[in-house]
Amino acid sequence: MAAMAGHDDIVGLYEDSSSSSGEISIEAVSAFLAPTVDFGDHTSSSDASPARKRPYQRPKQELDYLRIKHETLVQKLQLLQSQLATAEDTQPWKARAIEQAQSVQRSLQENARLKEMVTDQIQVIEALEKVLTKRPKFGTFPPADVAWKQAILSDTNREEDLEALLQHQYDKLNSEWIRYGLHDARDRRLHMRKAFVQSASEDASDDAIIFLGSKTVPLDFITMSNVVWAHKSNPVCDNSTVLQAFHPDLVYIREDIVLPDPSMPVLEARIAMRRYVETDRVVTVWRSIIDDKLHPHKDGHLICKREGWSVLHADADGSESNMQMCMRLHMPIIPHALQAIQPAVGTLTELLLQAAEVNRDRFGCTLHRAIENHKKMRTAHDD
Numbered sequence: 001m002a003a004m005a006g007h008d009d010i011v012g013l014y015e016d017s018s019s020s021s022g023e024i025s026i027e028a029v030s031a032f033l034a035p036t037v038d039f040g041d042h043t044s045s046s047d048a049s050p051a052r053k054r055p056y057q058r059p060k061q062e063l064d065y066l067r068i069k070h071e072t073l074v075q076k077l078q079l080l081q082s083q084l085a086t087a088e089d090t091q092p093w094k095a096r097a098i099e100q101a102q103s104v105q106r107s108l109q110e111n112a113r114l115k116e117m118v119t120d121q122i123q124v125i126e127a128l129e130k131v132l133t134k135r136p137k138f139g140t141f142p143p144a145d146v147a148w149k150q151a152i153l154s155d156t157n158r159e160e161d162l163e164a165l166l167q168h169q170y171d172k173l174n175s176e177w178i179r180y181g182l183h184d185a186r187d188r189r190l191h192m193r194k195a196f197v198q199s200a201s202e203d204a205s206d207d208a209i210i211f212l213g214s215k216t217v218p219l220d221f222i223t224m225s226n227v228v229w230a231h232k233s234n235p236v237c238d239n240s241t242v243l244q245a246f247h248p249d250l251v252y253i254r255e256d257i258v259l260p261d262p263s264m265p266v267l268e269a270r271i272a273m274r275r276y277v278e279t280d281r282v283v284t285v286w287r288s289i290i291d292d293k294l295h296p297h298k299d300g301h302l303i304c305k306r307e308g309w310s311v312l313h314a315d316a317d318g319s320e321s322n323m324q325m326c327m328r329l330h331m332p333i334i335p336h337a338l339q340a341i342q343p344a345v346g347t348l349t350e351l352l353l354q355a356a357e358v359n360r361d362r363f364g365c366t367l368h369r370a371i372e373n374h375k376k377m378r379t380a381h382d383d
Contacts, residue, residue, distance in 0.1 A: 116193075120193065120195060149165065149168060150290070151165060151272075151287055151288060151289050151290050151291075152289070152290060152291040152292075153289055153291070153292045153293060153294065154293050154294075155293045155294040158244070158246075158294065159246045159250070162246065162250060162252065162272050162274070163250070163274070165272065165287060166250070166272060166273075166274035166285050166286075166287060167274075169274075169285040169286075169287050169307065169309070170274070170276060170283060170285050170309075172309075173283065173285070173309050173311070176309060176326050177311075177324075177326070180210070180212055180326060182212065182214060182324050182326065185214040185324070186214060186313060186322050186324060189216065189322070190214060191214065191215050191216075192212055192213060192214040192215070193212070193213050193214075193215075194210070194211070194212040194213075195209060195210065195211050195212075196209070196210055197209060197210070198210050198328070207330075207331065208328045208329055208330045208331075209328075209329045210326070210327070210328055210329075211308075211325070211326070211327040211328075211329070212325070212326055213323075213324065213325040213326075214322070214323070214324045214325075215322075215323055216315070216320055216321070216322055216323075217312075217320065217321055217322075217323050217371065218319075218320055218371065219320070219321060219371060219374070220314070220315075220318055220319060220320070220321055221280075221281060221282060221312040221313060221314045221315070221321035221322075222277075222282070223374070224312050224321045224323065224371075225275070225277070225282035225284075225312045227371060227374050228284065228310070228312070228323075229249075229275050229284065232273060232284070232286075233245075233251045233253070233273060235253060235255070239255060239256045239257070239258075240253060240254065240255045240256075241253070241254050243270070243295055249274060249275040249276070249277070250272075250273070250274050250275075251272075251273050252270070252271070252272050252273075252289070253270075253271045253272075253273065254268065254269070254270055254271075254295075255268075255269040255271065255304075256268055256269075256301075257269065257304065259302075264302070265300050265301050265302050265338060266298075266300075266301050266302070267301070267302045267303075267304050267332055268297050268298060268301040268302065268303060268304060269288060269304035269306070270288060270289040270290075270292060270295075270297070270303075270304075271286050271287070271288060271289070271306075272286065272287055272288075272289055273285070273286040274286075280313065280314040281311055281312060281313045281314065282311070282312045283309065283310070283311050284309070284310045284311075285307075285308070285309050286306075286307065286308050286309075287307045288303075288304055288305050288306050288307065290303055290305060290333060297335075299335075299337070300335075300337070300338065301335075302332040302333065302334055302335075302338070303332060303333040303334075303335070304332060304333075305329075305330040305331070305332065305333055306327060306328060306329045306330060307327070307328050308325065308326060308327035308328065309325070309326050309327075310323065310324065310325040310326075311323075311324045311325075
């Protein structure tokens with residue numbers, strides 16, 4: 001029975017504490033401990049119990065200690081409960097935070113790409129504003145007695161004339177690279193893409209838009225040069241065609257460019273291109289032909305006038321190469337029969353923006369696709 005009574009006392013202890021949200025009160029503990037020898041009143045104990053010295057009679061101190069212990073444990077319990085609740089609450093937010101961080105990173109990359117594109121267009125527009133302030137006009141044909149240096153082809157000695165013209169173009173490369181800081185860009189492995197106006201004289205027809213580029217590409221310079229040359233010398237678009245291929249490194253191409261103003265004639269480009277393969281680099285040069293006796297420009301077409309250079313340098317480890325480019329775009333030449341035609345407002349702006357877009361595509365996106373296609377073909381061949 002005594003055991004049962006003790007059991008009932010313990011049960012009663014917890015039942016009494018149910019009203020306090022599961023916490024055992026000091027009063028309940030005191031009531032439970034009261035019948036014990038140390039905590040109860042010794043005068044109420046059985047008379048049959050022999051009188052003896054009790055070595056441990058400090059109920060007040062024990063209650064104080066119990067109270068402190070109780071408070072400490074309650075605080076620990078509350079702390080653990082709060083930590084558990086916080087951990088449970090943060091789990092979904094943690095996943096959400098990671099997702100948002102990834103979205104922010106993607107947005108930053110897209111914003112950087114758009115910013116670069118807008119910056120390119122702003123550079124061209126600013127360049128055009130400088131041209132327009134000088135009342136630009138279309139160029140005219142040079143005198144009839146000019147030499148091959150003026151990019152005029154006869155119906156004879158065509159290959160010799162083109163070789164001489166493009167060798168002359170090649171000889172100007174080093175001075176152009178020094179002039180525009182392309183040597184420094186290569187040495188410092190800088191990524192460069194610029195567009196600006198070059199003013200030659202008070203006659204705005206001599207002004208030109210300059211496009212510069214420098215970057216590292218993920219192919220060795222020989223493989224990359226083959227990709228670039230195949231892309232340039234074998235045009236696949238409908239508005240381009242090869243007029244003559246004199247040998248594997250010398251081609252003559254025609255390209256028709258439709259202007260945004262429907263009242264303006266087509267801009268016809270005749271481009272001679274030559275590739276020079278050297279020990280540690282490959283150089284490509286090109287120059288517009290402004291008059292061709294064997295293949296005349298079509299009547300009523302504007303005549304494109306541009307020139308350029310591109311160089312692929314071998315990289316140190318041989319797995320990459322440095323690609324650099326400089327292109328000069330002059331105002332179009334208008335034949336005498338079309339001198340009365342005046343472009344609509346905005347035509348020159350759109351023409352130069354279109355040229356910048358074509359140049360960026362050739363130096364960037366299209367070339368990137370060509371590189372990827374080459375990698376796929378090489379992988380398929382290796383398999």
